[in-house]
Amino acid sequence: MSAAPAPESASRNSHLSASPLHDLMYGHIHASALRAVVVHRIPDLLADGPLTAEELAARADLQAGPVHRVLRLLAVRGLFRQHTDATFTLTAGGEALRENVPGSQRDAVLLFTDEMFRRSAAQLPDTLRTGTPGFDAAYGQPLFAYLSSAPEDSRLFDTAMSSLTSGVNEKIADSYPFPEAGTVVDVAGGRGGLLREVLTRNPGLEGLLFDRPETVTDHLLASDGLHGRWRVQGGDIFTAVPGGGDLYLLKNILHDFPDEDCLRILTAVRTAMAPGTRLLVIDALLPDDGAPHPAIALDIVMLMTLKGRERTAAEFEDLLGRAGFRLTRLVPTPALTSILEAEAV
Template sequence: MSTPRPEAAELNSHRSASPLHDLAYGHIHASALRAIARHRIADHLAHGPRTAHALAAVTGLDATALHRVLRLLATCGLFVEDADGAFVLTEAGHGLRSDVAGSQLPGILLFTDEMFRRAADGIEGTLRTGEPGFDAAYGMPFFDHLATTPDKSRVFDEAMTALSSGVDEAIADAYAFPESGTVVDIGGGRGGLLRQILATHPGLNGILFDQPRTVADHLLDGHDLAGRWHTQGGDFFTTAPTGGDLYLLKNVLHDWPDDDCLRILTTVRRAMRPATRLLLVDAVLPGDGTPHPAAALDIVMLMTLKGRERTAAEFEDLLARSGFRLRQVLPTGAMSSILEAEAI
């Protein structure tokens, strides 16, 4: 008696043996994603399906190996392999393209960089000591390493700009900014958020404040913003521009432990007049243990810095201890929320 052939549905009905296996394979997926990103495979698929052989011909890669890696990432929803063996970009896969608005390519290249892989390898030690694995791997803190490696610093700055794409628009839309006055963006990087705020609120002026090397590469040039901004280099642990009508700290506090956050907030508070508003833009973890995407980001903080993601109650405590009163927490539609505080 012959053995009946399984139906196609049966052949494709396999599931992972265990969620534990999916987690254990995580580093494989990350490495495969980095390889595809570095070779700009998504760019080569921008205009339609192509087989691994066709892609290999234009990239100089091995066709068989490329097919296998693309097949793996198809299981993650980045590609679809059609009946002819050609690969098609999915909506998620388009985020890997370098030539689209909102490209996540720089962020992928940052978080799959050896800096983060080595830091992640140190989590076992972090559980014993509480110290970042990055420091153990590189012998210095994360930002000190960036200061001594211009290529890594450039990767970091490009990723921060890319990761803010779309988020800045959500933030600018979520808060009722004043019609006039000066917005001071503390630790504002290259100025993506400030640019969005000024573009959508033509009565506002702005000051971009960050490390001199960072603000030197700002994004504020443009005819529509001419004459409405200036940059200032400095250290937010010791100084901040005075005279602003609204102050911003976006994705700054999560980089630092509580004592350093208090130093930053106290410095900013000294620069502010009473009743001036401060907007903290950061992820806000639920206080009841509800799952939140920032839980993963919290581990990035754990393994690379001494910072952390925080609950609203934890932010409120930091603000109260540095001369502020928390007024409200606003969702933005992105992972970050806006915490509006008032100088007292």
């Protein structure tokens, strides 16, 4: 007797059990498709309503067949919607792929799908064996040394960091009770997005943005209402940090570095601070029980590109204590990051 045929539904959906594995296997394909539509500004072309692949191709000087196939893939991922009349529209999630809209992640997509990260990821098998970041192996030098001599890539890195944190900065600024007066020093503060939000919400504060000279020249502090309340200074966070501040910020910096370099940074900050002055370390916190958390994936980005890593609250407390700080409290935020408040002792 021959075996009974499998039910049609089981046959049709037999691929579903393997889909988590396939998602991992095809991850680079999804990332490449995402980069392609962003490079050609297809999300911006869809801003005013539905278009077919043919219409999109005509407006962007592309080929309709490949456009349709790539959008179909990304529709499965929830960034676009494919309709029965052969048109495509943006979903709410896809809106973040547009340029110059609130919360735009376009620059972040361009950075994390850039050759710098693709080549770094390709080196992961060797990183597991040697411990050397994939970026160092691929480019022959550390990431930040490379960026200092590659102005276009450096500009992309800075704008991507700004886009990644555009909505995060507001959440951080709203989550901590900043003082009514004094000077806030944002150490390695990039283009000053967080400092701008802090000063905007606290009109009695003044601010100092401190970062690489080539970064602070492209700052974001020239906003209405902030006139005369800020200044910028270029320098090296490993050498010396400006003194005289009443509150110091270190946002998404320590995770870039191994412990020994974190201690050099924290020591430079502590040297600039009077006893009792507060430091806010703003970083993602790894769960100490292995629970799922976005910081776990971010930790692999660190492994690929830098010698840094994400840390637990206990690991941060140990670093702070070794550099002359006392952890006073943890302040959660609605963002990926938490705020570790420490006092100079």
